[in-house]
Amino acid sequence: MKQKIMFDLDDTLIYCNKYFHFILDQFSDEMTTWYSSAGVTRANILEKQSEIDVERIQVQGFKSEHFPQSFVDTYRYFKNITGRAGSSLEEEKLWKLGQSVYELEVEPYPLMEETLDSLARGGHELHLYTGGDSLIQHKKIAHMKLERYFQDRIYVRQHKNTAALEEILTDGRFERGNTWMIGNSVRTDVLPALQCGINAVYLKQEAEWTYNVIPIDAKPIGAFFTLNALPQIPPAINDYLYKQA
Structure with missing residues (x-):
């Protein structure tokens, strides 16, 4: 699906x-x-x-x-x-x-392209949602040539929170049961996703920024996984979808 x-x-x-x-x-x-x-x-x-x-x-x-x-x-x-x-x-x-x-010049996490390629080949629609200064974030996106995966489905917000995500989901008429948010921040990725009723993947990183680390106090409606590396994402999603079929 x-x-x-x-x-x-x-x-x-x-x-x-x-x-x-x-x-x-x-x-x-x-x-x-x-x-x-x-x-x-x-x-x-x-x-x-x-x-x-x-x-x-x-x-x-x-x-x-x-x-x-x-x-x-x-x-x-x-x-x-x-x-x-x-x-x-x-x-x-x-x-x-x-x-x-x-x-400073940015660099991708290991197997970034392979992960995105795998999901795109699987027929999934990829979106990019990031917080920060629009000019700086678009510069990073261009440097990594990420438009080839996300095209016009790129959202940059100065405030990245539940209200911002809810606006994106509502305006884009996302079907929430078939929508996923993947990110390293509990504060700006995981909790907003759970509070908006979509699936979430917490991509846990070492030495996380203090701002991002807060308790997960929302219950998932759909899937919620904690993973440690990008290549784990496609099989985790595919396995979940297989079990739901």
Whole structure:
């Protein structure tokens, strides 16, 4: 039976978190150089940055500015509590460092193309649903040449939540029993899918971003699988459909 299968992009089809961790390491190194003499540790810096970043996302959504601004806000926080003199040049340096994460070249997860090819050959209709800045996300999509799989079935939203998914499903007149959401985020992929009454695959990744990790407190109406790699998806869906036939 033909299914509509919706994929998340970042850390589902392509790597994302590891690039943010790479930049965060540079940020914490710089901040430690400036503030360690005041007793501020690397752990203190990363904890405060994460807290500020998550708060900003919950209000503003996935605007590209949230990450570099969290660097500047963290810098200002420790400047104020330690009394260390700051400067606009240091703030500018941190902003540019945070912004540089969007300039790093992206790469696919292992067997991404083979997974999408398998599902397409099986007659399924593939959709892409991602959160973030539209220009940045479409740049990634073009770089990976993902239009060949998703064509015009690509949705980019600044706020990726249950309301956004519900709007896509309603506007597209998706048959929910035959629709799947596949992603690595419990917050923005799994829970919205379950709350909207569609099938869900939690593609669990190592070293997940704190923002994405929350309890799964919704009961599935249809299928719900937890998998660890893209190549596991086609056989899991096919096996489920076989059992339902």
